[in-house]
Amino acid sequence: MKTNIAILVAADELCLNDLCTFIEDYLLDDESLLKQNFVLIQDVITKFTQFGKLVQFYNISIQQDPSLIFKADDFATIKQEILLKILVENNHSEKFIIVWDKLLEWGIAQSDELPSDTSNWTHNEVLIIGTIIQPFIPYINYKEISPADFVQKVKPFKNVFDIDFYVIDSRIINSDQAPLLGNLIKMAKKDNYNTSYDFKLLVRGSRDGFEVKNFHKFCDEKGPTIVIASVKDTNEILGGFNPLNWTSVTGFNKTKDSFIFSLDQNKKSFIFSKVVEERYAIFNNRETGPDFGRRSSDLRLRIPIKKGQCYMNSYEKLIRKNDGGFEIKEYEVFQVIEKST
Known part of the structure; x- marks a missing residue:
């Protein structure tokens, strides 16, 4: 997938329009593969809006299933600002416990120090994940997580929430912003x-x-x-x-x-x-x-x-x-x- 996308971008830079059309059609022949690499597709259509068929595919797909980003195999590669935007705008349909799980998955991928098995994490490893995912914590509604899931999946990271939030003397923005x-x-x-x-x-x-x-x-x-x-x-x-x-x-x-x-x-x-x-x-x-x-x-x-x-x-x-x-x-x-x- 990455190779085909790289060829598509190179063909566009060389103004090989027929080749661009051929590659887009080739990619769209396997929509399931595109959805598995949905973060990559999102990144490409943001930078290259001229790929009209891919843009249309992305827009229709995300309207039909706003949670596709979280389901993508390449979710861990999503940029921090894009993930933050998704959570701030709450433009997804996933349950908050799933968002929490995916947030941990993303955070682990951002560090070379964190093992994928969280059950044996040390106190220091919990603090590391806390600093990584801290920007996203205010945008998860923990009240919507069931007590069983909260005890099993969230409570072990209780130290993550011991954070001093910013205080600002403003008449324009509030303490949440x-x-x-x-x-x-x-x-x-x-x-x-x-x-x-x-x-x-x-x-x-x-x-x-x-x-x-x-x-x-x-x-x-x-x-x-x-x-x-x-x-x-x-x-x-x-x-x-x-x-x-x-x-x-x-x-x-x-x-x-x-x-x-x-x-x-x-x-x-x-x-x-x-x-x-x-x-x-x-x-x-x-x-x-x-x-x-x-x-x-x-x-x-x-x-x-x-x-x-x-x-x-x-x-x-x-x-x-x-x-x-x-x-x-x-x-x-x-x-x-x-x-x-």
Whole structure:
């Protein structure tokens, strides 16, 4: 399967359209094999939307059975951000005990230190799996797991749940969403699983004013920060992570660790967009405010006029349904302070 997919991608790069069509048809002759490698298919159609037949197969299959990802033979290869998105949006039909089992399977595959037989795990091995699966723990409804399954399969990992969740002084996001931001930062920076962060409020529009001078006064030279803004008359929350300093010197700053994101207050949607053009990751502008990306900007907060805009230029995804402008209801900037747990 991997070889055929690699040939398909190579044929597309060489503009061999007839060969691409032939390979797609060949792959679709065995739908059961495609479903066994469903994670691979999901990854391919995300990167190469031009493979229309595979895209159609994936969309129809996932509509018919939203839990196909969990049933795939290659489930353990799923990317962390994709699995997190599935759990955040709860867009699957598996029972939570099955999700828990698959989460352990995925976590074991991410480490060279963990044996597949969990029955004889040491205390240290339990702690290792805990740090690996920690980002996903808030999104499993343990009340839906039967008492027998809970005692047998979950309780042996009770130390996994002894975790300090993030506390954040925000009027935009709640205590359930704060851990998600911390986990996104961890993914972007590829930090150790044991790393966590404190969020220190630097500026809030409704408290400190929307003047751009206040943004620079409170946020410049403070190191890594996360920006959060609520969109007026919607449930949308938009934001971005700057691992560098904000400054009043106009120009671009290069980094591979920044990202922008969107989520809503009801946890119904979530988009994580990593920087792809590193040299245009951050734009410092003393006339506007936080700015991510080049040209029209992937996310720009023009705080003096309480407006913002989103396009897709230097980051991998558009974080709103439609590009263009929006009105800002509130904005906050937090200093991200790394700590060990």
